[in-house]
Amino acid sequence: MQSAPIRATGEEPGRDPRENGLTDPARTDVSDDDAFGEPAALSPEEKLAALEEAVARHPLNRETLYKILVYCAKERALEDMEREIASWPEFRGATQNQRRMAETLVRAHGLERKEYDADGAAITPKRMEGLGEDEASDLAASIAYRTTEAGARFVERHRPRARLEELLRLSPDRAPAYLELLAFAAEKPRTYGEVAGLLRGRPVLETAIDGARLTMQPSVLVDKLERCGALVWDDGWTATEEGRAFLRERKAREDGSE
DSSP states (O other): OOOOOEEEESSOSOOOTTSOGGGSOOOOOOOTTSOOOOGGGSOHHHHHHHHHHHHHTOTTTHHHHHHHHHHTTSOEEHHHHHHHHHTOGGGGGOSSOHHHHHHHHHHTTSEEEEEEOTTSOBOOHHHHTTOOHHHHHHHOOEEEEEEOHHHHHHHHHTOHHHHHHHHHHHOTTTHHHHHHHHHHHHHSOBOHHHHHHHHTTOGGGEEEETTEEEEEOTHHHHHHHHHTTSEEESSSEEEOHHHHHHHHHHHHHHHHHO
């Protein structure tokens, strides 16, 4: 019997409805000017849902937005935050600048923006009463950001480790290949050609839909690990610190069970 033809595809067929929204394939950015509701009118779960929606709608900024929430667990001055974000490899492909992303998170209830006068005193709503627009603008000498309760919950729910564990759980047949690829990229930055060479001819890239055999591109596995926060492009595909920690913890567990 003649086997079905093999076609190449750059997308993974099907999608488990239980998958974490943060790892969804990239979609075109939606305007971040959309309202996410007034904080006082939303429950904690509604704030978290709004934050997840805001991050998911910015595919090229997702990992940077997540890392901003991690970084701002302690209050950070705008200038310090801008310098820190500029050092992240994830930021190189971002579509917004640092402050714009911070303000996106403020509107989505993930960050709280704080303003201070020239003496370092907090500018409260009461101090703003009766001031004109120019006067209010002149009063603020510095800006800082701090992660909210909703932001902290988001970080805990979407840690790279949690996303990786979910990926391996939902794709047990591909788990060994994901782990091998992650370990391969942890050794040193890898070109896409090196990644393709590692996976070339592997059954893990083959699937079938409606009787047709499909061969997925290696980029499908790379993309999945990148969306988990385990891989990043930094002059080559390299494991993030979170990805490396995941591999170390997994090896420690395996060594302890022997």
